[in-house]
Amino acid sequence: xxxxxRNFLGAAGxxxxxxxxxxxxxxxxxxxxxxxxxxxxxxxxxxxxKTGPDYNPVVTLNGxxxxxxxxxxxxxxxxxxxxxxxxxxxxxxxxxxxxxGQSPGPTIEAVEGDKVRLFVxxxxxxxxxxxxxxxLLPCGMDGVGGLTQPQIPVGKTFVYEFQLQKSGTFMYHxxxxxxxxxxxxMMGFFVVHPKDPAFxxxxxxxxxxxxxxxxxxxxxxxxxxxxxxxxxxxxNTRVFPGIDHIVAAKGDKVRIRFGNLTMTNHPIHMHxxxxxxxxxxxxxxxxQAAWPEVTVDCAVGQMRAFDFVADKPGxxxxxxxxxxxxxxxxxxxxxxxIGVDKKKVSQKIKRLVPGYMPMGTAGMADMGEMEMPLPENxxxxxxxxxxxxxxxxxxxxxxxxxxEGLAAGDYKDPGWYKHPEGTVAFxxxxxxxxAERAPQPTIDPSTTTEVNVVKPRPNSKHGNH
Ligand SMILES: [Cu+2]
Numbered sequence: 001x002x003x004x005x006r007n008f009l010g011a012a013g014x015x016x017x018x019x020x021x022x023x024x025x026x027x028x029x030x031x032x033x034x035x036x037x038x039x040x041x042x043x044x045x046x047x048x049x050k051t052g053p054d055y056n057p058v059v060t061l062n063g064x065x066x067x068x069x070x071x072x073x074x075x076x077x078x079x080x081x082x083x084x085x086x087x088x089x090x091x092x093x094x095x096x097x098x099x100x101g102q103s104p105g106p107t108i109e110a111v112e113g114d115k116v117r118l119f120v121x122x123x124x125x126x127x128x129x130x131x132x133x134x135x136l137l138p139c140g141m142d143g144v145g146g147l148t149q150p151q152i153p154v155g156k157t158f159v160y161e162f163q164l165q166k167s168g169t170f171m172y173h174x175x176x177x178x179x180x181x182x183x184x185x186m187m188g189f190f191v192v193h194p195k196d197p198a199f200x201x202x203x204x205x206x207x208x209x210x211x212x213x214x215x216x217x218x219x220x221x222x223x224x225x226x227x228x229x230x231x232x233x234x235x236n237t238r239v240f241p242g243i244d245h246i247v248a249a250k251g252d253k254v255r256i257r258f259g260n261l262t263m264t265n266h267p268i269h270m271h272x273x274x275x276x277x278x279x280x281x282x283x284x285x286x287x288q289a290a291w292p293e294v295t296v297d298c299a300v301g302q303m304r305a306f307d308f309v310a311d312k313p314g315x316x317x318x319x320x321x322x323x324x325x326x327x328x329x330x331x332x333x334x335x336x337x338i339g340v341d342k343k344k345v346s347q348k349i350k351r352l353v354p355g356y357m358p359m360g361t362a363g364m365a366d367m368g369e370m371e372m373p374l375p376e377n378x379x380x381x382x383x384x385x386x387x388x389x390x391x392x393x394x395x396x397x398x399x400x401x402x403x404e405g406l407a408a409g410d411y412k413d414p415g416w417y418k419h420p421e422g423t424v425a426f427x428x429x430x431x432x433x434x435a436e437r438a439p440q441p442t443i444d445p446s447t448t449t450e451v452n453v454v455k456p457r458p459n460s461k462h463g464n465h
Contacts (some may be wrong), residue, residue, distance in 0.1 A: 006326060007406075009302040011411065023106075023313050026160070029289065031069075032071050032075045032076070032078060032119050032121075032157060033068070033078045033119060034067075034069075034078060035078040035079070035080045035100055035121065035322060036066065036067050036099035036100060036106075036403070037080075037100050038063075038064050038101045038106065039048070039101055039149045040147070041062050041086065041087045041102065041242075042062065042243045043059060043060065043061060043062055043063065043064075043407075044060070044063070044064035044065070045411075045413065046058065046059050046065065046409070047064075047065040047067065047109065048286065049082055049109075050112055051070060051110075051148070052114070052334050053111050053193070053195055053196075054197045054265075054286050055109075055193035055194070055197055056193075056201060056202065056203065056205060057109060057205075057227065058107060058109060058189075058191050058205040058206065058207045059106045059204070059206050059207070059300065059411055060189060060208070061206060061207070061208045061233075061235060061236050061238070061243060061244040061398070062208075062236045062237075062238045062242070062243065062244050063102065063106065063107060064102075064106050064107065064198040064235050065103075065106060065107045065108070065109050066078075066079070066100065066107065066108055066296075067111075068104035068110075069303060071117070073114050073115055074115050074116070074117045074161070075109060075110055075114050075115065075117070076116075076117045076118075076119070077107060077116065077117070077118045077119065077120070077363075078118075078119040078120075079099045079100060079106075079118060079119070079120050079121070079130065079172075079188075080099060080100050080120075080125050081097070081098075081099055081119045081120065081121070081122050081123060081128050081130075081152075081168065081174075081186065082097070082099070082100075082101075082123035082124060083095065083096070083100070083124070083125075084096055084097065084098040084099075084101055084102055084103050085187070086098065086102060086103045086185065086237050087238075087241025087242070088232065088234065088237065088238060088239050088242060088379065089155075089238060089239050089240070089241060089243075089379055090242065091242070091377075091378075091379055092377050092378065092379045093217055093220065093377065094185070094213065094220060094222065094232075094237070095212065095221045096185035096213075096222065096237070097181060097186050097218045098186060098188070098237075099185035099188055100266050101209075102237075103173070103184075103185030103186065103187075103208050103235060103237045104185065104187045104188045104189065104211065104236055105178070105186070105187065105188030106188060107188060107189040107190070107191060107382060108172070108190045108191070109190075109191045109192075109193065109205060110164055110191075110192055111164070111167075111192065111193045111194075111195060111196055112164055112165075112166055112167040112192055112193065112195045112196050113162045113163065113164060114163070115161070115162075115163045115164075115176055116160075116161070116162060116163075116164060116191075117159060117160070117161045117329060118130070118159070119157055119158075119159055120152060120158050120159075120160065121156075121157040122152045122154055122155065122156055122157070122158075123154075123155070124154065124181075125154065126154065127145065127151035127152055127153050127154060127176055127177075128145075128150055128151070128174045128176045128181060128186075129143045129144065129158075129174055129175050129176045130143045130150060130160065130172050130173070130174060130175075131143035131144060131147040131172065131173060131174065131175040132160070132170065132172050132190065133163065133164075133170055133171045133172060133173065133259075133281060133301075133303075134168065134169070134170035134171070134281035134282070134303065135164070135165070135170055135190070136165040136166065136264075137162035138162060138247050140160045141160050141161065142175075142421075143160065143174075143175050144175040145174075145175055145176035149175055152176075153264070156288075159214060159332075164192050165193065166283060167192045167193055167194040167195070167199070167279070167284075168191075168192055168279055168282075168283050168284065169191060169257045169259070169279045169280070169281055169303050169304075169305050170189075170190040170191070170192065170208075170281060171188065171189055171190055171209060171259045171261070171281070171303060172187065172188050172190050172302070173186060173187040173188070173261060176220065177449045178227075179224065180224045182220055182261055183213065183214070183223075183224040183226060184224060185211060185213070185222075185237055186227075186408060187209050187211060187259075188209070188258065189207045189208075189209060189257075191205075191207065191257070192242070195222070197429075198427070200278060200279075200284060201251040201253070202252075202253040202254060202307060202308075203248075203249070203253050203408065204247075204248050204253075204254045204411075205254075205255045205257070206246050206254070206255070206256050206257070206309075206349050207256075207257045208235040208236045208243075208258050209234060209236055209258065209259045209260075209261055209268055209423070210233075210234065210258060210259065210260045210261065210262050210320075210396065211229060211234050211236075211237055211261055211262060211266075212230035212233055212234065212235065212262035212296070212434045213231070213232040213234065213237075214229060214230045214231055214232070214234055214328065215231065215329065216231075216329070216375065217329050217375045217378040218376055218377065218378055219376030219377070220377055220453055221235075226426075227263060228263065228264075230262065230263070230447070231328070231329040232328060232329060232395070233262070233320065233325040233326075233327075233357060233396045234394035234395070234396070235258070235396055235398065236443050239328055239394055239395050239396075240326070240377065240383075240384050240391075240394050240395060240397035240398065241384030241385075241391070241393075241395050243396075243397070243398040244398065245398055245413055246318065246397045246398060246399070246400045246401065247401045247406065247410070247411050247412070247413065247414060248310040248312055248400065248401070248402050248404070248406070249310070249402075249403065249405065249406035249407075249408070249410075250310060250311060250402055250403065250404045250405075250406075251310065251311060252310045253307065253308075253310075254307065254308055254309070254310050254427070255278065255279075255305055255306070255307050256270075256305065256306055256318075257279065257303065257304070257305035258298060258300055258303065258304060258305075259281065259298070259302070259303035259304075259337070259379075260298045260299065260300055260301065260303070261298065261300075261301070261403075264299060264300065264322075265297055265298060265299045266297070266298050266320045266322065266325065266396065267293040267295045267296070267297045267298075267320065267321040267322065268295065268296055268297075268298060268304075268318070268319075268396075268414050269318070269319060269320070269321045270294065270295075270306075270318040270321060270400060271294075271316040271317045271318070271319075272312055272314055272316035272400070272402075273294070273308045273310075273312065273316065274292040274294055274295070274308070275291065275292070275293060275296075275306040275307060275308035276290035276291065276292060276306060276307060277290055277293065277296055277304055277305065277306050277314055278290065278294065278305050278306060278307040279303075279304075279305035280302065280303060280304055280305070281302065281303035286410075288367060293306070293370055295321055305456050306332075310400075310402045311390050312402060313402045313403055313404055313417065314401075314402055314417050315386070315399050315400075315401055315416060315417040316399065316400040316401075316402065317397065317398075317399060317400075318397075318398050318399065318426050319393070319396055319397040319398070320395070320396035320397075325395050326382075326393045326394060326395045326396055327382055327393075327394045327395055328379045328381050328382065328383070328395055329379070329381065330382065330393035354361075358447070365440075379394065380394070382394045382396055382424060385408065386399075386416060387400075387416040387417075401414055401417065403417075404422060
């Protein structure tokens with residue numbers, strides 16, 4: 001695992017945690033564990049436990065799991081809240097806030113019954129806290145600034161201690177200046193594995209958090225005073241084609257878990273399979289109570305995990321079903337010019353907006369392939385290529401790649417699916433059938449409606465929900 005070690009212990013040099021003793025006498029005189037840092041947005045190999053009950057570790061798309069240390073009967077983790085640089089996809093980085101070098105922060109994995117001690121160091125320019133979403137814990141460990149604890153001041157380290165009451169799917173995020181801190185990328189996954197290694201066990205277990213940002217084309221820092229008008233729809237702060245593929249061997253039991261920390265819901269749709277929701281942030285769904293789905297909606301502040309047996313090889317799309325969430329920035333302010341003579345309109349607009357490019361009169365598909373000039377640090381609205389051409393997607397889109405004969409624990413991209421002969425949609429080369437068609441609208445240039453073009457007022461963006 002390519003985790004570079006932050007020289008934190010060196011800097012702290014045998015420091016005793018006087019401030020922590022105010023939270024819990026048990027940690028007085030204990031040293032602070034290392035806070036590993038991750039510089040890469042590449043998916044890191046799962047962290048296989050060396051002690052304690054056996055479990056199948058999760059894989060965090062474009063992410064990693066936080067290493068821990070045992071201290072007596074306590075499992076100790078160290079999160080550092082800090083400004084980070086996160087690549088959304090090759091060609092675009094965001095100046096965000098996160099934990100231990102990345103946004104989202106590292107995934108925390110532990111086992112039902114574990115006593116966990118989580119050190120949180122605040123290297124942000126303002127105070128923060130961490131709330132452990134979904135965990136059953138003493139009220140004073142719940143991380144709501146002002147309500148259950150004092151805020152963690154800039155430069156200070158706080159300690160959270162609790163015993164994990166149940167296995168399941170959880171997350172962590174600040175409960176301090178929330179609108180700003182979450183809009184800046186502060187969040188992480190928290191998986192608690194069952195004590196019984198056989199309970200609801202799967203062969204591959206993938207996790208991601210949904211986060212939305214408003215990063216104007218040509219800029220690097222999200223606008224945070226924002227309630228609805230986000231333009232980057234991400235899984236683990238990545239957009240297609242930058243999101244890792246979900247790779248499974250034929251026959252594997254697969255689980256995909258996600259949580260929603262955006263300000264709107266996301267209907268997550270997977271092709272090629274039906275599946276059942278096995279777990280929410282409230283706990284496991286009894287097997288007899290689950291019904292089949294192909295799309296599962298994940299509301300704001302919810303988490304869902306679904307399971308399926310990967311018995312059908314292929315490259316299967318998985319994406320949010322809100323179509324503007326599978327687009328990157330600039331997708332939202334495009335007008336519909338289907339069936340309109342755009343030449344005249346374009347000329348008018350270009351006088352006001354140099355370099356303006358309207359959506360095509362036949363649709364928008366040409367924008368997937370188009371090499372259009374973009375501001376710096378800006379991704380095309382839709383992009384990405386596969387074996388048959390441009391995929392015309394962005395945002396919340398990835399591919400579930402099911403292949404025969406992959407070794408257990410092999411998450412490498414196996415390339416594009418080799419379709420068996422005669423199983424791909426094909427062009428009809430025979431005689432065209434002459435049938436009566438519905439009356440077709442035609443564009444007569446002499447009667448095209450004149451469109452009035454006015455300069456927009458500053459900041460008069462229309463919402464995109
Ligand atoms: Cu969505």
